[in-house]
Amino acid sequence: MKTLLIKNAFVIDPIQHISGETMDIAVRNGKIVDDVKNPDEVIDAQGMLTLPGGIDSHTHICGTKVNFGRYMSPEDMRAGRTSRKGDMHATAGYSVPTTYGNSYRYSRMGYTTLLEGAMAPMEARHTHEEFRYTPMQDCLANTLFDGNWFALQAIQDGDTKRLAGILAWYLSAAKGFGVKLTNPGGTEAWGFGKDVSCINDPIPNFDITPLEIIVKMIEANEMLNLPHSVHLHCNNLGKPGNYMCTLDTYDAIPDINDKRQSLYSTHVQFHSYGGSSWNDFCSKAEDIARSVNDKPHIVIDTGQVMFGKTTTMTADGPMEFNLYRLYHNKWSNHDIEMETGSGIIPVVYRKKNLVNAIMWAIGLELALLVDDPWRCILATDNPNGAPFVKYPEVMALLMSKEYRDKEFETLHKSTGRRVALPAIERELTWDEIAVMTRSAQARALGLIDYGKGYLSEGAEADIAIYPIDVDSTDPARDYERIINGFSTTEYTIKRGEVVCRRGTCTLEGNHSTYWVKPHVSPAYDMSKDAAFIDGFNRYYSIRRANYPVGEEYLGRNVCMETEASI
Amino acid sequence: MMKVILEVKERHKPNLPIEAECITPKNFLDPEREFHVWKGNKELDITDIFHVRKDGTAKSAEQVEITIRGDSSHIKRVGEYMDGGKILIEGDIGMHCGNFMSAGLIEINGNADSWLGREMHGGKILCHGDAMDYAGSGYRGEKQGMRGGLIEIMGDAGDFAGETMAGGEIIIHGNAGDMPGVDIKDGRLTIMGDCSRPCGNMSGGECRIFGTAYDMLPTFRNEGLTAIDSVQITRFSGDYMSRGLGTIYVANCKYMD
Numbered sequence A: 001m002k003t004l005l006i007k008n009a010f011v012i013d014p015i016q017h018i019s020g021e022t023m024d025i026a027v028r029n030g031k032i033v034d035d036v037k038n039p040d041e042v043i044d045a046q047g048m049l050t051l052p053g054g055i056d057s058h059t060h061i062c063g064t065k066v067n068f069g070r071y072m073s074p075e076d077m078r079a080g081r082t083s084r085k086g087d088m089h090a091t092a093g094y095s096v097p098t099t100y101g102n103s104y105r106y107s108r109m110g111y112t113t114l115l116e117g118a119m120a121p122m123e124a125r126h127t128h129e130e131f132r133y134t135p136m137q138d139c140l141a142n143t144l145f146d147g148n149w150f151a152l153q154a155i156q157d158g159d160t161k162r163l164a165g166i167l168a169w170y171l172s173a174a175k176g177f178g179v180k181l182t183n184p185g186g187t188e189a190w191g192f193g194k195d196v197s198c199i200n201d202p203i204p205n206f207d208i209t210p211l212e213i214i215v216k217m218i219e220a221n222e223m224l225n226l227p228h229s230v231h232l233h234c235n236n237l238g239k240p241g242n243y244m245c246t247l248d249t250y251d252a253i254p255d256i257n258d259k260r261q262s263l264y265s266t267h268v269q270f271h272s273y274g275g276s277s278w279n280d281f282c283s284k285a286e287d288i289a290r291s292v293n294d295k296p297h298i299v300i301d302t303g304q305v306m307f308g309k310t311t312t313m314t315a316d317g318p319m320e321f322n323l324y325r326l327y328h329n330k331w332s333n334h335d336i337e338m339e340t341g342s343g344i345i346p347v348v349y350r351k352k353n354l355v356n357a358i359m360w361a362i363g364l365e366l367a368l369l370v371d372d373p374w375r376c377i378l379a380t381d382n383p384n385g386a387p388f389v390k391y392p393e394v395m396a397l398l399m400s401k402e403y404r405d406k407e408f409e410t411l412h413k414s415t416g417r418r419v420a421l422p423a424i425e426r427e428l429t430w431d432e433i434a435v436m437t438r439s440a441q442a443r444a445l446g447l448i449d450y451g452k453g454y455l456s457e458g459a460e461a462d463i464a465i466y467p468i469d470v471d472s473t474d475p476a477r478d479y480e481r482i483i484n485g486f487s488t489t490e491y492t493i494k495r496g497e498v499v500c501r502r503g504t505c506t507l508e509g510n511h512s513t514y515w516v517k518p519h520v521s522p523a524y525d526m527s528k529d530a531a532f533i534d535g536f537n538r539y540y541s542i543r544r545a546n547y548p549v550g551e552e553y554l555g556r557n558v559c560m561e562t563e564a565s566i
Numbered sequence B: 001m002m003k004v005i006l007e008v009k010e011r012h013k014p015n016l017p018i019e020a021e022c023i024t025p026k027n028f029l030d031p032e033r034e035f036h037v038w039k040g041n042k043e044l045d046i047t048d049i050f051h052v053r054k055d056g057t058a059k060s061a062e063q064v065e066i067t068i069r070g071d072s073s074h075i076k077r078v079g080e081y082m083d084g085g086k087i088l089i090e091g092d093i094g095m096h097c098g099n100f101m102s103a104g105l106i107e108i109n110g111n112a113d114s115w116l117g118r119e120m121h122g123g124k125i126l127c128h129g130d131a132m133d134y135a136g137s138g139y140r141g142e143k144q145g146m147r148g149g150l151i152e153i154m155g156d157a158g159d160f161a162g163e164t165m166a167g168g169e170i171i172i173h174g175n176a177g178d179m180p181g182v183d184i185k186d187g188r189l190t191i192m193g194d195c196s197r198p199c200g201n202m203s204g205g206e207c208r209i210f211g212t213a214y215d216m217l218p219t220f221r222n223e224g225l226t227a228i229d230s231v232q233i234t235r236f237s238g239d240y241m242s243r244g245l246g247t248i249y250v251a252n253c254k255y256m257d
């Protein structure tokens, strides 16, 4: 039974309403406890900002899509190589690093929990195998349902309970965590060379629209009492004028969960575009933020873009084809049988490119214009907007108007006429940054009940101690110190063990995979449903009995059981 | 002038590859430099693998001549990023010889394994024996292979010679395998012997085949007879799967039945 005492920590823990108190934190056996006598290890955190471990609620780090990004970009593999050192394995890659690369670099920034944003259930094994080699973080996987034929059929039949039964079966089978919709209907249409422009377009082969998919999925998701809400990548990503589609989508979202949001809308920067073409492209972040401010049942993450090289990867196949036609660079396109698809394109975001500069500004505008930080999460849709190692820079930009203005000076000179950013005075506080990088994620993902995102008795001892003295640091002026301080923790603690010290990872962090298992009544148990079994064996290239991911793929894991109302 | 002789020692398991990217003329200019090579995940001193002899002094890479002796058929990445000087390999050489080289000469008396001169920018590689697959190509997923310089292979080449080639010249005196010049964008690929399915998705550059091209792709347009060095040869433009801006000259061609 290992014990640890962190003394004199300067704690910000928004879930517990602790806003900068100096206190001791006691840990026994991986959990936070009231007190420990004669601790095995003592850390003096005097003058150091101490937060619950960081949580990324939308990132792409593991799975077939990520791996193909590695495969098709040897130039990315050559960037960011580190050799084996001490307990640390060799790593390679910058925007799509190896699993250890992801894990070490997140750990040095104080992140202890990661949600893979898009896992095709049929290819779940690969994701779980990579989770096992992401040793410093707990991992969860959003599971893709945007083009699932059984689900689309149930929606067309108006049978939401059956839809819920289908979601339940796939989530348990794939050992997934949340319901992800990527360009619902559009990815399916792409299988036939088409796309949808917004929520009211019909989908080929089914007599339904994206809007029906979104609303029915939300209803089904809540029937299963899942920890997380539906996680939506809206239709029409990345096109000028798409903000109207985003607003229409938000207007149609029902408010049906009183504990958390009913919809998590991801990488909203890519969905906040005005104009009718790239020539009059402009920011509509104000309109989007206003809509979000009016709707307490919607949580967003920003999908911030930062300048430099990266790789875009998404299940949104038609969107990646459009990017390919723009750049004529490498392109991967992938179809996943009855379920979804994907595409991958390397990109470079440039300061002197007007469109890229506007994208950068939109992400910041969203973070500054959504009033409630609990409903606006900081993320880059790693690596789509930027590799996650840029997070400290994003934090500094949000905390310092001076830094924003300085960066703005270096952009394409027409940017000012297309965005609202220069007029925004708001500078986020320490508490707000803490919310947007861990507490809001814990709440939106429903992980507070599982001891994540806070530091009181009973919580998992996932703790990030940063070499930042809050009392003597003015974030508005000392933005370099913010960047450096959030880039490398003094200590990152995972389940009560120091896993990273000043950037050097020491040992593996007893990491777990979290997955959901909704219990449904026998009538909605798809493993006994004749039509489901028949359709499965007829249309999949894999037998239903061979489909579920066995627990042996998971290693240490936490099964989150829920009682469904069906 | 500096002469460096690296003689591969008798090895217990000679098939285990050794990664030796430190072997370039420039690196021997620094008398203090330590040379490490890798066997799997073990880092070894160069003297664990080679007898090393150094004679004379040099001020620039151009004045350094390295000779590799003994069974070097599993020594990989020799001459990677080489930017001048000479490497003479008396026997065979392992994979990735001359990766990214920009200047100087690598001469191989025996055969070369795959990826000879991968993504090279300049300089010359002369291989007196055969070269395996992917000579002068790009790595998997790379958009551009060889961008400059010359690779001359006196024997045969394996499959995918000059894949994604984007400049420079490759001359193969024997036969080439399947799909030489696939995705070629620029530069010149010459095959004195036979090959099959040349230059799929060609978007620029030139390929000359003085033997027979088997399974010629139907997406190239026959532009009629012409002559190169008084050899009667047929000119094709293509690949029309791409923009059709490349040229293939073929002495004999056979389409798939």
Ligand SMILES: [Zn+2]
Residues within 6 Å of the ligand: A058, A059, A060, A117, A118, A266, A267, A314, A381, A384
């Ligand atoms: Zn994403």
